[in-house]
Amino acid sequence: MNKLIVLVIAGLSASLSHAGNIQWGKLNPTYANECGSCHVPFPARLLGRGEWQQITSHLDKHFGVDASVDDKSLAEINGYLQQAGSAKARTQVTGDKLPRITQSPWFLKEHDDIAPSYWKKANIKSPSNCGACHGGAEQGHISERDLKMQH
Numbered sequence: 001m002n003k004l005i006v007l008v009i010a011g012l013s014a015s016l017s018h019a020g021n022i023q024w025g026k027l028n029p030t031y032a033n034e035c036g037s038c039h040v041p042f043p044a045r046l047l048g049r050g051e052w053q054q055i056t057s058h059l060d061k062h063f064g065v066d067a068s069v070d071d072k073s074l075a076e077i078n079g080y081l082q083q084a085g086s087a088k089a090r091t092q093v094t095g096d097k098l099p100r101i102t103q104s105p106w107f108l109k110e111h112d113d114i115a116p117s118y119w120k121k122a123n124i125k126s127p128s129n130c131g132a133c134h135g136g137a138e139q140g141h142i143s144e145r146d147l148k149m150q151h
């Protein structure tokens, strides 16, 4: 059986700091509903406004699925992401590939202590599955205190 353990590995906890905490509790409800049904509603500031624009203008071809929304919802989601998104780009994605938070230098650096094989565990499947390791992700906050890692 999977066992929930508190992370007390000395090296790892030494590198944890409150500086990286993310709170994104005040979500636009349309964004939370439409963009939080298949995965957690990702924190807006983890991508640049231009990168969000790239995502929301290709929702019919969204990482292998159709995530289209009606025009009214799209306008509201765009309004929210263009206000809450980062002013600067977070990835180096070019061409017609969609940007990913999980391929941004920030994400890779924040998670560089995690063994490559760990990402592929059955209960995690993908780095974008934030909630598999971060207890608060579904509720809109991530901090080292909510970290749950399963063996």
Ligand code: HEC
Pocket: 034, 035, 036, 037, 038, 039, 042, 055, 056, 059, 062, 063, 064, 065, 066, 067, 069, 077, 099, 100, 101, 102, 103, 126, 127, 128, 129
């Ligand atoms: C029908 C299901 C579905 C809906 C609805 C959906 N997505 Fe996704 N999204 C996915 C899948 C599948 C992936 C790829 C996940 C993976 O590779 O781990 C993804 C990935 C993403 C990623 C990249 C995650 C990463 O790896 O960094 C972003 C950003 C994203 N979605 C934003 C949105 C936004 C914004 C909306 C709302 C407009 C939305 N999604 C709605 C299914 C969905």
Ligand code: HEC
Pocket: 012, 015, 016, 017, 018, 019, 020, 021, 022, 043, 101, 102, 110, 111, 112, 113, 114, 118, 119, 124, 126, 127, 128, 129, 130, 131, 132, 133, 134, 142, 143, 144, 147
């Ligand atoms: C496989 C488990 C796992 C997944 C999946 C995962 N993380 Fe993490 N995350 C960690 C671990 C472990 C740390 C602490 C790493 C360190 O400090 O070396 C961390 C650190 C963080 C931090 C810094 C927290 C702090 O207080 O310093 C943030 C923010 C974060 N992750 C966001 C995310 C987001 C957003 C996603 C999904 C797109 C995600 N993580 C997916 C395991 C995971």
